[in-house]
Amino acid sequence: MKTSISLEEAQSSLLELVQPVKQSQVSLFDAVGRVLCRDIQSGVNLPTFNKSPLDxxxxxxxxxxxxxxxxxxxxxxxxxxxxxxxxxxxxxxxxxxxxxxxxxxxxxxxxxxxxxxxxxxxxxxxxFYPLTPGKNVIQAGEDVLQGETIAQRGTLLTPPLVGLLAAIGVAEVPVYEKVKIAILSTGDELLDPSKELLPGKIYNSNLHSLGAFCSQLGAEPISMGIVPDEKDAIVERITQALKESDLVITTGGVSVGDYDVVPDALKQIGADKIFWKVDMKPGSPVIAAKQNNKLIIGLSGNPAAALITFDLIVVPLIKKMMGLEKQFPAKIFAILTENFNKPSQQRRFLRAKVQRNNEVNYVKLTGEQSNGVLKSMIDCNALIDVPAGSGPLIAGQEVSAVVLGNDHGSFIGEV
Amino acid sequence: MKTSISLEEAQSSLLELVQPVKQSQVSLFDAVGRVLCRDIQSGVNLPTFNKSPLDxxxxxxxxxxxxxxxxxxxxxxxxxxxxxxxxxxxxxxxxxxxxxxxxxxxxxxxxxxxxxxxxxxxxxxxxFYPLTPGKNVIQAGEDVLQGETIAQRGTLLTPPLVGLLAAIGVAEVPVYEKVKIAILSTGDELLDPSKELLPGKIYNSNLHSLGAFCSQLGAEPISMGIVPDEKDAIVERITQALKESDLVITTGGVSVGDYDVVPDALKQIGADKIFWKVDMKPGSPVIAAKQNNKLIIGLSGNPAAALITFDLIVVPLIKKMMGLEKQFPAKIFAILTENFNKPSQQRRFLRAKVQRNNEVNYVKLTGEQSNGVLKSMIDCNALIDVPAGSGPLIAGQEVSAVVLGNDHGSFIGEV
The missing domain is CATH 2.170.190.11 (Molybdopterin biosynthesis moea protein, domain 3.)
Incomplete structure (x- = not known):
């Protein structure tokens, strides 16, 4: 097992272990947002016959x-x-x-x-005047020729593509199955938000934020609930999760404290550990293991750390399993609009918001950067990538950032 | 009833007639992609107690x-x-x-x-050394203070926001209901893609592309199927659609030909016509009417025209009905990378793809621009807005474009 590897090594070592999930098919009405599992050739000319464009x-x-x-x-x-x-x-x-x-x-x-x-x-x-043959005729095949490939395997089904499939008479669409992702949160302190708050307990947010993330991607989250910090209980729940899903995500219990029992649980299950700890802040104690060709990824229990490592390490895996060709988020450069006074001994990702103005990307921090703070994730549409060994950051300097996909259609310049 | 109005007049005259739909609530597990129908104040400090950040x-x-x-x-x-x-x-x-x-x-x-x-x-x-009080203590309320507004009405629920709601113990989320959009296609020539193709008939794509568009937006499409070009049949189907939905969209039958019976059907229903025909190409014969406080929008039956007018006229309405604050797509400037040899007597929207390179937006056409051609919608992420009275467009000239939201996370600079 490797330890304290780079983010890029963590990403690539996991990516090579997963493949697109099983092929299936869905009705056109349910096809938007799914991914084609094979190339689509048109069986007909479109239009199918020469026709009149006018009365x-x-x-x-x-x-x-x-x-x-x-x-x-x-x-x-x-x-x-x-x-x-x-x-x-x-x-x-x-x-x-x-x-x-x-x-x-x-x-x-x-x-x-x-x-x-x-x-x-x-x-x-x-x-009253001579006419040119064919000028006002829509020719058969003008839009699509019979035999033409209209979309390739790995293509995300958008509304116009769904329309084009309808137009050539494809009522059932060959797509990859939805990726099933089991999520479980470990921690004696955790309560589901539907429960009454008790002294010393906190509401578990990870199950909900990561489940929402999976839904948004077009995957199917499966809640495996909250498990106490007990090795046997975690072993049992992960074993169950492996049966029900294509990928297992845990949160919490991955540090080196007395009650961080996820690594021991993975050992007891007999899973092959792939790595433990990634050189980044927040979220460094990520652990990854493989059991019967399925990956188990253990993320930090700190809410922001869990979301950020999910974004950077887990999302590319899910996209590959969904069958998508493009798995990594865009990287951009941007001008920092405020100081960040702390030096960064370790490589650090800062929660930030990029906005364009006069063709230039500007980036500001979205608030408190502590591991546990969730509020600064809300407006976050990018993570500033601060190299290890950096001093404080100064307003006006250019920084590199990874663009996150959760801001729905607001647009930033891709490098 | 107004006729041949500008796109902007069409947009604003409809937008003022709709309001967000009814309020409801959903479980946190179903909340992502929905829109908050009221401000959320935190009932607790987050964290709720002073706690240790380390062992x-x-x-x-x-x-x-x-x-x-x-x-x-x-x-x-x-x-x-x-x-x-x-x-x-x-x-x-x-x-x-x-x-x-x-x-x-x-x-x-x-x-x-x-x-x-x-x-x-x-x-x-x-x-072995003196310690500073409070240095290693996470203070109650450090992330969120009791009473603080963490999100406002009209906010789209993203994964981090779902997480933050969980963290403050909100298990049921106040959201607007899903907007129900009934879609029906008129035309004697139309067949559903599940049927066998017959001579002179074509597969109907509009029901599928527009339905997929509604789903992608987070609305609920209701298929009202295909209706022949007969006024009574259309009257009956629109009347049914009005009962089952918040907004009715029809395609086809809105021109001035002998069998364009949608305008007559709207008259027979007793709907108040708001406008007919918009100064734009493709899609000009859009008709809009109101019956019992619900809008009925009739779009062209040409597949690309239907999609483009849906994008420009219907999507802002749906977004307002969903409760979203931002309804209009971004406008950008871009450098055209190829010639478009036709002059544009009328204002025209050309299907195009914008890509950034070295901080500059470049835009190319995505293929054939005829009303009926669907293929050029597939890679389209923007519509070039060509003013009425323009001559041919020349490679290298700057053009204005409207950014469409259907390219899922590829990023362009917003003006």
Whole structure:
């Protein structure tokens, strides 16, 4: 087992141990936010037939060659076709078929003239200028050709892509299953927020914040509840969690104190430890182990530390298991707008908010940076990456930051 | 009824007619992505009691005033307290209580000395240097003070906020109900993608793309299916949709052709028409009406036009109904990287993709721009806003664009 490794080593050593989860399929109505598990080729041309882009008359363009204002060409209207219906007749020289927007181009016709550009008299229309064949025709396959790959494995299903799948007649979509993530919190001091607060106890936030994080990613959180700091109880609960999930996350009990029993529990289960402790603050006591091809990641019990290590170490794993191609968050540079007076002996991630102004990224701290403080996570959309051995940070200096995905569509410049 | 109004007039005239939907509450496990319907004040200090940030010994700092390496102070260890438990004794001068990380500070103690900094001998510890009161104590209320507003009405519930609510003991969260959006597609030519393709028919994509869009926003789409181009059928289906939803969206049948019967259907229902036709391409024939305080918005049946007008006109409405404070997408400037050779008589929105490079936004078109073409919506993360009366666009020129929210965390600079 490695110890005190770099964040990057922790990320890559875990990432190579996971694969996308099983393939499945869902109905189009449930497909948005899921990930394609195979390439999608279109079985049809889109549109499937040549069709009219407007309300008008289908005709043979060569019939109009001699047309002029003073000497109009006259064609007989032999049929009318609405969108959704097939013409019963062919267009032959001297005849025309009225077509509505979206109607198929009748056999024999090669152009549509607009309603407004002809004069209708009884069953005849008068045309006053020559027409170009094919100008007002939507060609079959203009949008998508039969056999064309419209989306590749690993693509996140967005609303337009769901629409395109519908348009080519894919009603059941091949997607990866939802990744099942079991979360359990260890600690004698923990109470669920639905319970009455007792002296010396605190409400457990980790189960809820990490569960919400999993839901937001499109994974399925499974709450394994709160477990006391007792090795046997933790062994039993992790064993159960491994049965029910693809990935097990624990919080608390990973330091080196007398009651930090998660490492011992992992040993008793027989899990292969991959690493313990990552060179970063907050959250350094992360432990990772593998049992029967499933990973168990033990995070710090400190709420902010748990969220930050989840963001940096666990989210890329979940994304790979979901089948997504892009797993790591964006890195940016930004100008710090305030001082941070503490030196950083260890590599440190500071909770911060990046905003753009005049094409420049500015970053400010979101408040108290202690391990346990949650409030400064609320407005946090980025983590300033402070290298080990840094002195105090000064307003105006450029810093590097990792962009977090939890600010829903506010936009920052990616490096 | 107004006609051929500007996009901005369409947006504002509708926005003033809607309000956030009813208030409700959900369990913390279901809260992420929902919107708070009232301010949340904390009922407790967070942490709720003074506690130890480390494993150590709780003592009275004044006992250590004379401590030095050659002349250590000796204290008697009278108890041991784990996180989650209350001390049974007070710390008095000459005594100390062993405390684990997260344990309450015992009465009488005002500082914690680290494990590693003392020498334990039986029931006694030796201290070698003076300590500062309060240095190693996490104060009650350090994160959140009792009575403090931790989040305001209109706030989207993110994972850290869900965690903070858990930490202050909020197990049921006051949120707005999910906005129910009924969607129906009109058109004799339409088939559901689950059906066999028939001559002259096409698969309906709008119900699926718009439904997926609603789901992604956190609203609840209700499929009202496909309705033929018959006024009575449309009247009946819209009437049903109004009963089941907060907002009704239709696609198709809003132009001025012989079979565009949605405007007539709205008239028959007795709905007050608000406007018909917006000065923009694609999607201009949008119609909006109000019946019993509910809006009915009729969009073009062309797939791309429907999606773009949904993005620009309907999404802000849904966001206001969800209770969100920010309703409009970001506007940016970007450098166009290719020519667009057509002049734009009307204001036009072009499907495009913005990417940043060296702190500059670059924008390219995502393909064919015809009303019906869906493929160019797939990679689209922005719409170039081309003013009416523009000539062809030239590579290298600066353009204005509206950023769409469907690219999940790829980041662009906001103006």
């Amino acid at each position: 008008g008359y289908a005709l043979q363009a060569k019939d109009t060659e001699q047309a002029e204002l003073s000497n109009p060409v006259i064609l007989e209207v032999i049929e009318e076709v609405r969108a959704g219906f097939m013409p019963e007749n062919k267009v032959i020289s001297g005849s025309t078929i009225k077509v509505m927007t979206g109607a198929p181009i009748p056999e024999g016709a090669n152009e549509i003239v607009k309603y407004e550009d002809v004069k209708r008299e009884g069953n005849f229309i008068k045309l | 150590g010994y709780a003592l009275q700092a004044k006992d250590t005033e004379q401590a030095e390496l050659s002349n250590p102070v000796i204290l008697e260890v009278i108890e041991e307290v784990r996180a989650g438990f209350m001390p049974e004794n007070k710390v008095i001068s000459g005594s100390t209580i062993k405390v684990m990380t997260g344990a309450p500070i015992p009465e009488g103690a005002n500082e914690i000395v680290k494990y590693e900094d003392v020498k334990r001998e039986g029931n006694f510890i030796k201290l």
